[in-house]
Amino acid sequence: MALKYGIVGLPNVGKSTLFNALSNGKALASNFPFCTIEPNVGIVSVPDERLQILAGLIEPKKVVPTLLEFVDIAGLVKGASQGEGLGNKFLANIREVDAIVHVVRCFTNDQVIHVAGQVDPVFDKEIIDHELQLKDLETIEKRIAKSEKIAKTGNKEAQQEFLLLKKLEDWLQQGHNLRGADLEPAQRELVNTWQLLTMKPVVYVANVDEDTLRKRTNSHVAKLQEAIKGENAELILVCANIEAEIAELSPEEKTILLSEYGLGISGLDQLIKASYNNLNLITYFTAGPQEIRAWTIQQGTKAPQAAGVIHSDFERGFIKAEVIKLDDYQTYKSELACREVGKIRIEGKDYIVQDGDIMHFRFNV
Numbered sequence: 001m002a003l004k005y006g007i008v009g010l011p012n013v014g015k016s017t018l019f020n021a022l023s024n025g026k027a028l029a030s031n032f033p034f035c036t037i038e039p040n041v042g043i044v045s046v047p048d049e050r051l052q053i054l055a056g057l058i059e060p061k062k063v064v065p066t067l068l069e070f071v072d073i074a075g076l077v078k079g080a081s082q083g084e085g086l087g088n089k090f091l092a093n094i095r096e097v098d099a100i101v102h103v104v105r106c107f108t109n110d111q112v113i114h115v116a117g118q119v120d121p122v123f124d125k126e127i128i129d130h131e132l133q134l135k136d137l138e139t140i141e142k143r144i145a146k147s148e149k150i151a152k153t154g155n156k157e158a159q160q161e162f163l164l165l166k167k168l169e170d171w172l173q174q175g176h177n178l179r180g181a182d183l184e185p186a187q188r189e190l191v192n193t194w195q196l197l198t199m200k201p202v203v204y205v206a207n208v209d210e211d212t213l214r215k216r217t218n219s220h221v222a223k224l225q226e227a228i229k230g231e232n233a234e235l236i237l238v239c240a241n242i243e244a245e246i247a248e249l250s251p252e253e254k255t256i257l258l259s260e261y262g263l264g265i266s267g268l269d270q271l272i273k274a275s276y277n278n279l280n281l282i283t284y285f286t287a288g289p290q291e292i293r294a295w296t297i298q299q300g301t302k303a304p305q306a307a308g309v310i311h312s313d314f315e316r317g318f319i320k321a322e323v324i325k326l327d328d329y330q331t332y333k334s335e336l337a338c339r340e341v342g343k344i345r346i347e348g349k350d351y352i353v354q355d356g357d358i359m360h361f362r363f364n365v
């Protein structure tokens with residue numbers, strides 16, 4: 001199952017242009033495929049040079065990268081939380097995603113109408129935030145009513161939950177997104193299960209003009225950067241129009257065009273990487289002559305649960321894991337050679353899987 005990202009923002013800020021650039025990426029290279037499931041849903045693979053390294057050594061029949069799913073959610077307008085526009089549908093779409101890509105217009109172009117009349121990214125961001133916050137308030141208030149009743153019976157857990165909910169309510173009423181709230185790890189874990197919109201991880205995309213892309217900033221971007229402080233979110237500069245152009249090019253042409261803008265990797269590749277990183281995800285690999293595959297897990301996942309991502313039987317019947325470090329694999333060139341020099345470690349059920357580990361699970365069901 002691919003992780004799902006929703007592209008949100010005001011109308012006409014460049015969401016579909018960005019989405020289409022992503023969907024055109026398939027012309028680029030076979031290791032960067034994209035397919036459109038529905039007109040507004042597409043799958044893109046996470047570029048990972050480690051897969052290529054392994055593929056060079058093993059020459060497997062198949063290489064399977066990590067996949068992300070992007071949903072182009074139609075523009076959100078003021079009043080959406082009250083069902084304005086297609087408000088309820090959009091908010092329901094957002095509820096389904098694992099993380100949000102929030103596109104903010106930072107380009108000036110008189111040809112492109114701005115719904116609020118002028119370019120003001122901080123104001124725009126706040127319109128979207130406000131709608132999502134109102135929806136979260138609604139959810140929180142329902143929970144407050146419930147937990148208050150149970151808390152009155154003397155239930156300790158409900159009492160604590162009630163206090164936590166009150167704190168979140170207060171935070172939202174001050175106009176903040178929940179992801180920036182000061183929570184203890186255990187509280188954060190609990191709140192994460194409530195499907196709140198402003199709790200979801202976010203990557204901000206400043207959609208800038210060509211000139212700004214060269215200079216790497218403008219006054220709009222600077223203000224936006226300031227406004228997202230404290231949200232623990234990344235801001236990426238993208239010129240959606242140029243990304244659309246780049247997506248049509250061959251890899252060689254792409255490199256040339258990017259270097260003209262002083263860029264190493266495209267905005268889309270940056271976006272894909274940032275989206276992946278901001279969920280605290282890491283990758284481990286399985287590697288054999290049939291298939292090399294990237295698997296996605298949360299940082300801190302132990303070996304049996306990591307095995308469970310492949311199949312629940314692997315977790316249920318977990319015995320041990322054999323682990324090779326990518327560096328060792330590169331040095332000794334094969335699993336066999338790693339085994340001979342003792343570079344395969346045997347790990348038990350408490351082993352915390354590390355980014356880049358090449359894993360082989362032993363199980364019995």
Ligand SMILES: Nc1ncnc2c1ncn2[C@@H]1O[C@H](COP(=O)(O)OP(=O)(O)OP(=O)(O)O)[C@@H](O)[C@H]1O
Pocket residue numbers: 009010011012013014015016017018074075076107109112207208209210238239240241
């Ligand atoms: N960086 C940019 N510089 C200049 N023009 C841009 C840029 N990005 C997008 N545009 C233009 O802005 C217009 C709106 O873009 P787009 O249709 O992608 O917006 P949208 O956010 O999907 O809107 P909606 O919410 O209505 O679906 C298009 O004409 C597009 O070419």
Ligand SMILES: [Mg+2]
Pocket residue numbers: 015016017074075
């Ligand atoms: Mg659109």
